[in-house]
Amino acid sequence: MVLRRLLAAFGAGVEVDTLLSGSVRPGGTLSGEVRFSSGKSDHRVTAINLEFVAEVEVEREGQTHKSRYEFFEAKVAGEVLLAAGSTHSVPFALPVPWETPLSTLGGHQLYGIRLGVSTELELAGALDKGDLDPLHVEPLPVHEAVLNALGRLGFTFSKADLESGTIPGSQMPFYQEIEYWPGGQFRNSFKELELTFVTGPSTVDVILEADRRGGFLSAGRDALNRFTLPHSESGDLTALINEKLGRLSA
Structure with missing residues (x-):
């Protein structure tokens, strides 16, 4: 299964499309591809990073709330000069940490667990983090x-x-x-x-x-x-x- 997400960075006319290869297991490899394209202007992309993110329950003073925890990060692309109207593609293969929690059991989403991959685009000295692409982690x-x-x-x-x-x-x-x-x-x-x-x-x-x-x-x-x-x-x-x-x- 291929998962897709579209990101318009800063309204600058740069679009990022992240494709993941499907489910993984702890200690395995997450592979995929990041595609990014320019609109009517030239742009300098300084880096593209991928982060593994988990939604975690945090308890303080008797109150419980949800918080995002980033537990793995990798740089998948360095500086790229993106000419107007052009498209660039970067394949990646990232190690899945052994302690990554399970999110899928028996082919079904594990209720109560939210894991994802966030694509971070560095452009013109600023950062843009998109929404999470679901990360499906099956048991060993x-x-x-x-x-x-x-x-x-x-x-x-x-x-x-x-x-x-x-x-x-x-x-x-x-x-x-x-x-x-x-x-x-x-x-x-x-x-x-x-x-x-x-x-x-x-x-x-x-x-x-x-x-x-x-x-x-x-x-x-x-x-x-x-x-x-x-x-x-x-x-x-x-x-x-x-x-x-x-x-x-x-």
Whole structure:
């Protein structure tokens, strides 16, 4: 699928059309092309940059609001003298950071997650940032193995979000939580389950945080289990996840 966006820079008659090659995975490559053309005048484009942007929940003084976080930037074109009526094209291939959050599951947009690519045009000493082109990030096989195991155990997707803050082992200023309603044998143990991935070049840390139900003489509490899987782990993880969840419910 090709995604397009049209940008008229500063009313100066320069149009930028960014085409993305489709969905990507963490650690993969986003390829595409930036096309820019001039109207009736000559222009000097000093640089074109692409930024990966996430919409993140920020909590301050008990209030929550959304904020744009730029977590990757790359220069895809340097100075270009754009003659009147001419068109220039720049192909690009950018590395996708390993910790880029997921935005697509099972071919469907992950509700609550907004990721995008912003094209920044430097022209005549000024900057113009356009609207976001959606960035579709699919899970790695090891991610899918964990997600599929939760489904087999009766957990149902509730929502997902990106929250401000850095968790141990991560380099990102935010982290992703994928939330589930419990089912199966854990229906009476948990109120909800939150899943977070911290992905690196060779391994993935899986963080399961359960909101445990209280008993007649005990209050509910949060319980956490963190473990590491290699990227090569892509088979049936139902037994492993069942064992990890069992520890949270004990």
